[in-house]
Amino acid sequence: MLFNSIVFFVFLIIVFFIYWLFRNQLKVQNIVILVASYFFYGWWDWRFLSLIFISSILDYSIGISLNQIAKTSYRKFLLLLSVLVNIGILGFFKYFNFFIDSFSSFVQFFGFSPNIPSLQIILPVGISFYTFQTLSYTIDIYRRNIEPTKDIIAFFAFVSFFPQLVAGPIERARNLIPQFLRKREFNFSLANDGMRQMLWGFFKKLVIADNCSVYVNEIFGNYHSHTGGTLLLGAVLFGFQIYGDFSGYSDIAIGTGRLFGFNLMQNFAFPYFSRDIAEFWRRWHISLSTWFRDYIYIPLGGSRGNREMQFRNVLIIFLVSGFWHGANFTFIAWGGVHALMFIPLLLVKKNRQHTDCIENREILKNPLIIGKVILTFLLVTVAWVFFRMPTLGGALHYIETMATSLFSKPTKQFFVHQQAFFYGIIIMLIFEWINRTRKHGLQIVNWPTIVRWFIYLSLAFFIFMFGNFNQVEFIYFAF
């Protein structure tokens, strides 16, 4: 079920009313969430509900066992079992054909002609997200950071919670499970802000992302016939498309969660206002970055140890992050490019230089900071080419053409500035800049009522007028 569909709209209204009908019955509320979540996922393909069920029952049982057993070797075995099963399912559905094809290409390189069949495997939507979410639960119990829950309904609802099931934020058990276990009252301010965040998410998805995608598909699909300026435009638009798409999804997910009394973690903190790549990664897909930090980077040694160790750890984390996004060398290259942009900062120990938002007085003192923001955006934009292109060779050719014919006369004019979504991007940047210290771009709770309502209605009207209602899937559904 897509957030940007009428079906979801109807589904949400029904679930909302049923859920709050039982506001004093926590157990029933959790059952409502669980049933709604399975229905939500099953609407796409009910067969894959079995995978969520397997992950849930396995980690629920392992979680309880880990808490009861003191023997380290047995605890390690249980953790390994959870990791192997979860990663095994993910690996099979997401990476099986990639490894087969890569192996086949590798041996062909040495002159062999293997006849290895690949399978027609459908990638279950959201598998990377809920797998990581449920894995964090067992790892945290193993580390004795959290206690396991005995409430099976709450645990199943935690794994399958429909707002963030298919594209995150990847929640941690320590944040979300306690929310399933305590009584939830309807909170007017929380629900109100949830609605605001949903409106903002829909604006970013329907007006910006889905309209940008029309131009992005045209430019990336026919990149051979365009000159550098157009290719740069395509890459910039893709940057806004993927941001509008993914952060829009996160906003809708978090906003939906708030309607049900849940607080999900912030997933994007206005990443395009970052002053360097390190800051960008503290602001982009926060739930995944922190997951990798907590469960891979720190166990590997993190920033402790000598320089070589630090570089190795950074490289691993970026390559794994790239590979998480998809079974293709382009994603690994995307991660690698980011690692290469990050390592110089680590080298000069400036990777933690910008941990807070840009302050106005900072700009007044040093206007060049805007240049740093633009430069970071451009670097990220170039890296997006690897993310968007289907092949590594294509991505390199795209970047080469972009660089060598940047100022050549375009073969085709796109007149993007005449399109409504162009103004949508400007509106988004203005609002997100104003609210950059807050949780989302439309957190305008302290503004005068009449101004707020004017903004809500104008945004809704803008969506109605210029939104793309062709139900374009969210990009991250593919990951």
Added chain:
Amino acid sequence: MIRFLIKIGLFWLLFISLVFGITFYHSQRAIKGKQFQNHNNEESLIITPKNKYFDYLILGISHARNFSRHHNHQRVENILEVNFLNYGKGAGKGSIANQHNFFKYFLSQHNSTDNILYVITMPMFFSNKMDANAYAYENEIFSPKFFFLLLFGPEVNKGEKMYNYLRSKYNTKWNKYGPWSAKINENALSEIDTAAISKGFRLAYVNGLEKDAFERNKRYLVKTIELAQKNGINVSFLITPTLFGEWPGHDMVIEFLDELEQQYNVKTYNFCCVYMDKVEYFADHHHLNTLGVVAFTEEYLKPIVDENKKQKSKRY
């Protein structure tokens, strides 16, 4: 909770009012000062008056529209000595469902008629694709009354159609929309081209004879007849000539029309094969040109209309 629901309700109320208000303004602004008449555009709402009587209301798709296109409207009215309003909608935008909705709108404007002449073309029964055309209402003026008729009336792909109906009023195309009487086609075919006929069939029946579409459209047609009879309006079906005679699905539709005749006493006039050797009467293999419309009206339509007039005078 109640406060939250009131707030959400208020938001939607204001939003819908805003959308309706601005759309209505845009819709009216674009047509201001333009003289729309039945013969110079293909849309139904803009030519629907209030409190007016018509001898005939014509429903159907492009083959119905042909009686008004190319200034034929005046010619046909003169030959038949009757006045009529033509809702026939061409360019793939007509369907049995939207003809029903337009008819309801006609009545809602306190107009009246004694007769509906429903021009039947077989593809309008069998194509899901044609029924689902999201742009069916894009050039219709915005009327809140029609919007609600549409909301509660029969329609396929209703959401998208209603959305496009509203949003099309903001297109540059709508701002430039006007009477297009200049599009007069005096072409005549010189010979029958069987390849063109086959191509035409493929376009009209994208997925062959779709049974679900047929069953649905049968229901919608019955609804139209029942609504007409409830308002004391006589319904007749007319099948216009083609160069190839019968359309695919002809027998199925005729069988259904026969059932309707028995059940509702509605007559069918089938002239599909009367001009199969008159190439000069056709603009293409199934659309009559002006010469064809005039000849057909004089030769076949006038006797029917005269007969109806006689029946009416007998009644009074």
